[in-house]
Amino acid sequence: MNTPLLQEILGNASRTDTNLDGSSSFKAQTLNFGLLDEYSKREIRRAILTAVAVPGYQVPFGSREMPVARGWGSGGLQISLAIVGPDDVVKVIDQGDDEGVNAVNLRRLIVSSTGIPESTTPEDSTLIQTRHRIPEDPLDARHTLVLQVPVPEPLRGVERDMRELARMHAEADYARMWVSLYEDKVRNGVITRTTGYPCLVNSRYVIATTPIPRWDIPRLHQSEFLSLFGAGREKRIYAVPPHTDVEPLTFEDVPFEVEKTPGAKCRNCASNNTFLVEVLATDVRQSYWVCSDSDWCRRHRELSDSSSQGLMT
Amino acid sequence: MGYAAARGGLQAIEAAEKLVARERILGQSSWLDTDQIIEKLRLAVDRVMSEGGLWDEQLAASALRQAEGDPIEAAHLLRSYRSTLPRIAYSTPIDADDMVVLRRIVPAFRNPPGPQLLGRTTDYTGRLLHTEDDDTQRTNAEKMAAYIQENVTNFPDNDDDKNHDRSSRSPRRLLELLRDLDSVVDRRRSDDPEPFDITRHPARPPASRSARLATMARAETGALVNVWYRNILGPDGYLHEITLGEVRHGRLPVRMLHPLTGDEITVSFVRVTEVEAIEDLNGIDEDRGRFDVGYGLCFGHNEKKAIAMANLDIACERDQGRSFLEQSILLTTDGLDASGFLEHLKLPHYVTFRSMMERKVAIRQHQEASKNLESK
Numbered sequence: 001m002n003t004p005l006l007q008e009i010l011g012n013a014s015r016t017d018t019n020l021d022g023s024s025s026f027k028a029q030t031l032n033f034g035l036l037d038e039y040s041k042r043e044i045r046r047a048i049l050t051a052v053a054v055p056g057y058q059v060p061f062g063s064r065e066m067p068v069a070r071g072w073g074s075g076g077l078q079i080s081l082a083i084v085g086p087d088d089v090v091k092v093i094d095q096g097d098d099e100g101v102n103a104v105n106l107r108r109l110i111v112s113s114t115g116i117p118e119s120t121t122p123e124d125s126t127l128i129q130t131r132h133r134i135p136e137d138p139l140d141a142r143h144t145l146v147l148q149v150p151v152p153e154p155l156r157g158v159e160r161d162m163r164e165l166a167r168m169h170a171e172a173d174y175a176r177m178w179v180s181l182y183e184d185k186v187r188n189g190v191i192t193r194t195t196g197y198p199c200l201v202n203s204r205y206v207i208a209t210t211p212i213p214r215w216d217i218p219r220l221h222q223s224e225f226l227s228l229f230g231a232g233r234e235k236r237i238y239a240v241p242p243h244t245d246v247e248p249l250t251f252e253d254v255p256f257e258v259e260k261t262p263g264a265k266c267r268n269c270a271s272n273n274t275f276l277v278e279v280l281a282t283d284v285r286q287s288y289w290v291c292s293d294s295d296w297c298r299r300h301r302e303l304s305d306s307s308s309q310g311l312m313t
Numbered sequence: 314m315g316y317a318a319a320r321g322g323l324q325a326i327e328a329a330e331k332l333v334a335r336e337r338i339l340g341q342s343s344w345l346d347t348d349q350i351i352e353k354l355r356l357a358v359d360r361v362m363s364e365g366g367l368w369d370e371q372l373a374a375s376a377l378r379q380a381e382g383d384p385i386e387a388a389h390l391l392r393s394y395r396s397t398l399p400r401i402a403y404s405t406p407i408d409a410d411d412m413v414v415l416r417r418i419v420p421a422f423r424n425p426p427g428p429q430l431l432g433r434t435t436d437y438t439g440r441l442l443h444t445e446d447d448d449t450q451r452t453n454a455e456k457m458a459a460y461i462q463e464n465v466t467n468f469p470d471n472d473d474d475k476n477h478d479r480s481s482r483s484p485r486r487l488l489e490l491l492r493d494l495d496s497v498v499d500r501r502r503s504d505d506p507e508p509f510d511i512t513r514h515p516a517r518p519p520a521s522r523s524a525r526l527a528t529m530a531r532a533e534t535g536a537l538v539n540v541w542y543r544n545i546l547g548p549d550g551y552l553h554e555i556t557l558g559e560v561r562h563g564r565l566p567v568r569m570l571h572p573l574t575g576d577e578i579t580v581s582f583v584r585v586t587e588v589e590a591i592e593d594l595n596g597i598d599e600d601r602g603r604f605d606v607g608y609g610l611c612f613g614h615n616e617k618k619a620i621a622m623a624n625l626d627i628a629c630e631r632d633q634g635r636s637f638l639e640q641s642i643l644l645t646t647d648g649l650d651a652s653g654f655l656e657h658l659k660l661p662h663y664v665t666f667r668s669m670m671e672r673k674v675a676i677r678q679h680q681e682a683s684k685n686l687e688s689k
């Protein structure tokens with residue numbers, strides 16, 4: 001679509017041929033497979049291995065500056081680029097949507113710097129990078145889920161001093177977290193935590209579940225797939241390996257609640273059993289709901305279309 | 314269509330990029346050379362190299378042009394370029410006394426050892442905006458250039474070693490004099506620990522002094538000045554105001570061991586700003602009979618940054634982890650971190666917002682239910 005000149009001008013995101021003379025003062029960067037140099041990839045992979053070995057522990061790593069802003073998925077991108085291989089197929093979503101501009105941009109960076117194929121369907125993908133959602137489809141051992149994390153520290157709301165935070169994690173001293181949940185319940189009648197709900201991993205470390213909705217949290221528990229959490233700005237990587245306990249922090253007599261809106265269903269595919277987001281109309285009465293997982297919705301719309309057509313004939 | 318506006322995918326992104334390219338490259342004016350940027354916008358280039366953590370005037374100028382003059386964005390371009398490069402060698406430690414000074418002032422003494430060398434500065438130039446139209450300014454500049462050519466001996470070339478003897482270009486430090494007088498607490502250590510590499514390990518409190526200094530050397534200038542000012546004015550504490558012992562701008566050699574011969578060779582030069590800040594110790598447990606010293610050094614000519622750094626260095630040392638000062642320095646002064654996180658607010662957040670809305674409804678339902686219960 002772009003002319004070669006424009007590609008050269010736009011630089012970073014466009015794949016260019018290797019230019020060995022290096023003399024031109026105005027050339028786009030020559031890109032390594034997966035952008036990062038090999039030493040950096042090795043360092044990130046080592047951090048990932050530590051994270052898998054100690055589920056839920058925030059592993060410090062020498063986060064690199066990426067061609068996207070810190071806060072726009074630079075941590076997830078580093079994980080993806082460190083583990084991606086030529087046989088992978090990548091899917092990238094933002095808010096569950098493959099077409100969100102940030103998802104498009106990150107996918108473009110991964111694909112253009114590796115040449116690997118992309119897909120929107122989890123079934124066809126092996127590497128899924130996401131911001132704020134887990135796909136609705138069941139994932140399995142073929143999949144690695146890479147989550148972009150803005151704030152990896154689950155205890156930040158109860159303690160500001162990083163030295164004290166380190167002690168609390170080291171001693172599994174989560175008392176103040178429990179107290180804050182208790183106070184929340186007493187003051188408000190319900191636990192008001194929204195997304196990024198704190199969870200205990202492998203009965204040891206409390207993690208911030210990025211800001212994925214509570215809807216997605218049960219899917220992390222004893223999952224078939226590996227989840228890797230990358231926080232680029234905060235320079236932390238942590239993991240939930242397959243078949244690992246992930247328990248949302250709550251009380252015996254206060255069941256964990258996922259998002260629900262009685263009566264709501266997707267206008268496109270009629271689902272009432274997916275994470276729905278509201279589309280506001282100027283006249284609020286005309287507002288409606290749609291699935292946040294756009295690819296799941298599209299496939300189920302096609303399914304229901306063809307089955308209803310089948311009924312009519 | 315509400316959030317649907319955030320969609321549109323690849324075509325929208327490419328259209329935005331083309332629009333930027335068109336306005337920036339096509340425009341109405343002539344092409345902006347990196348040579349011009351390096352020469353005429355020297356301080357901006359220096360700032361980008363310092364905050365980008367990469368000494369390369371050409372690349373920094375190119376980044377500034379590509380970033381349409383935004384220094385944080387330009388520093389981001391440099392840093393992400395660095396991420397693609399393997400680290401193949403380390404330079405040998407440089408002794409800051411090897412600096413050839415281009416400017417050097419010592420506010421603490423009227424007659425310090427060595428010269429007060431004002432050098433290239435606008436410190437004492439009235440901040441009067443040139444408001445003549447651009448043609449007049451250009452004509453004036455051409456006249457000025459001709460005059461300088463004719464009277465070249467009256468216009469010192471600060472960067473020319475011929476005009477200065479060796480001792481005046483590498484003056485003795487005030488600190489050495491104070492040490493001779495036994496007026497300074499001696500915190501020098503005999504072990505030689507490896508410096509903390511902030512590009513390979515995240516620096517978190519409690520951190521080594523080298524981690525703090527490296528963080529500040531790469532910090533965003535405005536952020537560092539702000540941390541300093543907040544700590545002077547009070548919201549974050551009451552920093553002691555230092556007396557400047559040395560403010561230097563000069564050239565330092567970069568040396569490496571030759572991979573074949575093993576000999577030390579000079580491969581390049583960098584310009585740096587270096588500051589030594591003298592602190593009057595007044596704490597109960599401190600040595601009131603002596604001074605202490607804070608240190609600041611950053612790429613390029615950036616005195617604001619180096620002075621803030623030196624004052625914060627000694628403040629951190631004296632604070633001994635009692636306040637949040639070290640955490641503020643390590644965690645809040647990086648330009649890429651702060652601006653990246655701020656800008657991420659522009660990304661769609663409708664999943665998190667939906668989850669918040671759901672809880673609002675749940676809370677209100679609970680409130681109404683308990684109200685009904687009370688009224689019964």
Ligand SMILES: [Zn+2]
Pocket residue numbers: 266267268269270271290291296297298
């Ligand atoms: Zn749907």
